[in-house]
Amino acid sequence: MKHILFLSIIALALLLSCSGGEQTVNGKATLEMWQFWTDPAIRPTIEQMVADFESQNPDIKVNLTDLTWANGHEKIVMAFSSNTAPDIVELGSDWVPEFSTAGKLADITADVLPDTAQFYGWTPGIHDNTIYAMPWILGTRVLYVNKTLMKRAGYEDNFVPLNWPQLKEMCYKIDSLGKDIYGFGSNAAEKHRLYKKFLPFFWANRARIMSRDRSFSTIASDRGYAALLYYKDLCDSTGMVDTQRRLEDAFLDGKIGAVISGDWLLKRIHNEQIEIDLATSLIPGPQYPGPSFVGGEYLAISEQCQHKAAALKFVRFITNTENQLRFCRANFSANPSSKTAADDSFFVETPHFQTFVKQLGLSRMPVIDEHWVYVEDIIETALEKALYQGAPPAQSLYEAKLEIEKLYKE
């Protein structure tokens, strides 16, 4: 019997030791932050920022927990659902609404509203005129052109395509250089990627997914249809169809004339010291350069956070101009959300970064709400059918329109 009592006490002690951590230790407010920057190139900079913040605010301690893109979203959803969410969490731009609409994020409007003009990319962070997340590091896409191929196709060294006819003509000419040379890098039906490449063309033609009052879908409008026809023709006639990574490989190998990509490609060229005669340009529109797709990283505070003021202080610290610059320098990022940071000489002196800064001002993101995960699916299916399964583009868009409207009616 003594043994049972002894074992029971041990079991009880173990159970008690598993109870939740304290929010305040030695008079310090302890903040838990979940973030995705695990790359050795940037992790020390994040740690240094945390150390700097803690030395400036001795009454606050910040604990970092790393997430991976493979399952970070699932972990965050589980944490919010089980009321064990961290105080501060880094969210992808298309994740913010699912938490803000469910009432899981703290309202930070009062504190950040006066500064909204100083940052890009507020759209995902706002729901019902309330701000729930602060834009941190954004990511837009621009057009990369292989100048060696472009010059072989008869263009001057300083040429960049600014509109659709110029882009198509350049891609045609490059495509006709040889059997294994392609004009344009056309994304395969990759989940979460294909629609991001098409939407800039769609938006540039002034098409919209939904009506302004969101009562019906306008995806199958004449403008939307014309954009899809242009994109399909570009892909069918000159495109090498493959995954984003392989398109970038082929572009760097000199097999593709033009490809749409983000600043990660510049980082790769920089880190791997790849020799390539490169031009970057804004995404061409029907007549003038048009919008591109922008996503990014956002910082949000859990509604259940017990030290909201301290958490907000940290969020404002890490997203301030100085720290965004530190981050971008360390990570070779070209898309700070801070407009003041974007004015820094780093973005002027680093080749091609100005293209990103200028594109960022033109870029857009879809209006994301609680239905977005389904709408994205519907758009990607429509594009897959039209581009790669031989379905008539008009029919694909019309089916998408009906499905989107059904979704909103339900």
Place this chain on the structure above:
Amino acid sequence: MTTRKLTGLLFASPWIVSFLVFWLFPLLYSLVLGFTDYRLMSSSYHWVGFDNFIALFSDATFMSSLVHTFVFVLGTIPVTTVVALALALLVERQFPGRTLFRSGFFMPSITSMIVIALVFTNLYSRGGYIYLLAEMLGISPPENGFLLSNSTALLSIMAMDIWMSVGYYMLLFLAGLKSIPKELYEAAEVAGAGSWRKFRSITLPLLKPVALFILVINTIKSFQVFVEIFVMTKGKYGTSTAVFFIYETGLNKFEFGYASAAAYVLFLIIAIFSLAQFRLFRQRSIW
């Protein structure tokens, strides 16, 4: 209850508790969820009866994922079983380098599925070795690679799966072959039986228990195909299977109620197939 029994129970309690908490409870709870409209991020949910199950059968995405799953199961299991048996008969014979061949065939089974899927993604892509081999053999591969075409993506994944799992089943057949008494073959030879007759009348019937085991576990495994789909195509190009549908519904759209209903439909299908296989083999048993 005696002290001795109590002590035993206490020592077994870690397993019992983990079984109850991490196995039985989720199993029963997901069954209950299948009858609700529970979404992970919503605060409330309602009992919807059989609505989820009815909706599944009018859901084109689920139905097509079921079709793909059946194609995968019916396409891989017979080929895997026959090839595994053939390999087992081959490597059972005495010849130089036999161990090397056995190890070689078995090697893919102990390699990570993710690693294999990534390697094959490259092999199947435009310019990959399988793509180039197909060109050399005069078979014109899909322009954008095997995995970016609706007509070849699922078949390519099935071929990889067969290549990967055949070594494991070969080993099981090999164990079955070893257990057949040599005397039976000697007696058959005395009676004038040829190789084919010995195979048909001795080897095959005595391998039935092993074959049944292989069929059942391969059926369950094939119905649950997921990792290779997730890594290689993300369910695009006609490769979305039932488990991928459950993953997408549950962990991307967070519709736990609907995903649970789909999981139980799949469970029922696997159970029916497994029972059918048991019955089929029992009826035709030589014993």
